[in-house]
Amino acid sequence: xxxxxxxxLALSLAACSSATSVKVSLPAEQVSDVGALHxxxxxxxxxxxxxxxxxxVTTSAGTVHVQQTTYGSLCALAxxxxxxxxxxxxxxxxxxxxxxxxxxxEIRAIxxxxxxxxxxxxxxxxxxxxxxxxxxxxxxxxxxxxx
Numbered sequence: 848x849x850x851x852x853x854x855x856l857a858l859s860l861a862a863c864s865s866a867t868s869v870k871v872s873l874p875a876e877q878v879s880d881v882g883a884l885h886x887x888x889x890x891x892x893x894x895x896x897x898x899x900x901x902x903x904v905t906t907s908a909g910t911v912h913v914q915q916t917t918y919g920s921l922c923a924l925a926x927x928x929x930x931x932x933x934x935x936x937x938x939x940x941x942x943x944x945x946x947x948x949x950x951x952x953e954i955r956a957i958x959x960x961x962x963x964x965x966x967x968x969x970x971x972x973x974x975x976x977x978x979x980x981x982x983x984x985x986x987x988x989x990x991x992x993x994x
Contacts, residue, residue: 877921884930884939885962890921893956901986902939902975906993911963913939913975915986919957922950930963936972937963937991943979966993 876889902915925944930937939961975987 877926879927881929883932883963883965884928885964886926886928886959887961888921888926888957888959890919890955890957893918893954895954897956899956904973904975904987904989904991906991908994909964909966909968911937911939911966911971911973911991911993913961913963913973914959915941915975916956916958918954919943920950920953920955921957922946922948922955924957926957926959928959928961930961932963932966932971935970936974937966938974938976939963940976940978943977945980968993 876887878888879886899915899917902913905912923946925946926941927944928939928941930939932938941959941961943957970990970992973987973989973991974985976983976985978984
């Protein structure tokens with residue numbers, strides 16, 4: 848009888864543990880502020896075959912705005928940015944670093960929106976540089992006018 852009770856207890860514990868799952872959820876977006884840079888990064892489900900464009904660079908009063916979408920997941924990649932305004936050059940450097948995490952195999956897309964503020968009015972060269980596992984590349988160099 849003791850064996851039957853022990854067996855029943857073991858089976859009920861096994862059934863309970865197999866029914867329990869842990870779900871980890873990521874924040875909908877990650878926001879960081881570093882100096883004059885305000886960076887908002889999010890990810891969403893994506894479809895295979897979408898060709899993402901180069902970063903879009905626009906301006907408004909005292910601010911340069913950059914946004915881009917590319918394949919990737921916030922579960923698998925940490926995204927950080929730094930901005931620099933030196934002379935007539937405004938540089939945004941975005942870095943994608945692999946995380947050591949277990950992620951789903953769902954195809955996802957990472958989007959970022961960067962605002963570089965407190966820029967005096969004038970003409971500038973805007974550069975967007977990306978570093979990832981493929982290396983460091985200048986994606987965009989464009990003349991802009993900050994009103």
